[in-house]
Amino acid sequence: MSSEEESVDQTPPTCSLLGLLLKNRRPTGAVNEVWPDLFLGNAATARDKTLLQNLGITHVVNAADGPRHIDTGPRFYQDTNIQYHGVEAADCSGFDLSPFFSETAEFIHGALSQKGKVLVHCARGISRSATLVLAFLMIKAGLTLVEAVEVVCRSRNILPNVGFLKQLCQLDSTLALQKGKA
Template structure:
């Protein structure tokens, strides 16, 4: 059974509990391998670093149509839409600091919507930050949870099959809160459907 099939099976979820920060760290740190500059982590969805985002030849060869810069801004990776003006590429910038106190969760839904819209048009999306590990990893996990209906544990496992990511502790806690909220919404929806 694939992750997607497991995630749509409500009986598979009855015993699920959102992992603690310690459990998440164990899951993220187990069997670590060096991450290259870019990795496909889901069909049409890539996580990469700054060098990948600046390599227009590589972006073209990967057929990237949409790009999420999760380190956007003048004091970070200041590419912006104008950097890609000579390419057919839709740009989405997230001004996020890779700091545990930064509230990245404010961008979870909007970034997930951007990625979902791109993939629904058969696009290919690169989500990047400086190293392709923390900010971009957290935003991709949020997308998988919100739009692909994976639990946080399933999302981490899916991404880690192809790339080592390690969102900082603040981002992990924000993802835990998202997981708790989504699990509660699914529980309420399942009970509501059962009562109809």
């Protein structure tokens, strides 16, 4: 087996990821800093402008954007200096969130590069938003999926749906192949 094939084989099966996600769970709050200046939270956090100001949040990623979901949007934040990025995603295993991985990772990376602080949220802050944070850590911080899960789970309980986990596994394999070719 070549080293490229071995690196691809390091992506764990979904059932192993679920085990990792469910291990050592403890109470977590409405919002948690999961990476330096990167926060993962719920809808109530995103709607609390005073809390966002106190946390120093400069950028918000809404993984449940749109009128049928959490309709904050850029207008909601127009009286603040918060920059907004919306992803209209459904929290169901059949929804393909992967087309949003790179653009959201770029938005988060750009914000952090400018010394900003980013809140990524959805309704409960455990599936859609967590998936986008994991993708960011894999794409921009160079972590494997397992490493990204371990980092986030140190600060917050997350549980992306099975469809999102499969998309993250695919991303993990693709990134591993790219590293192998580099």
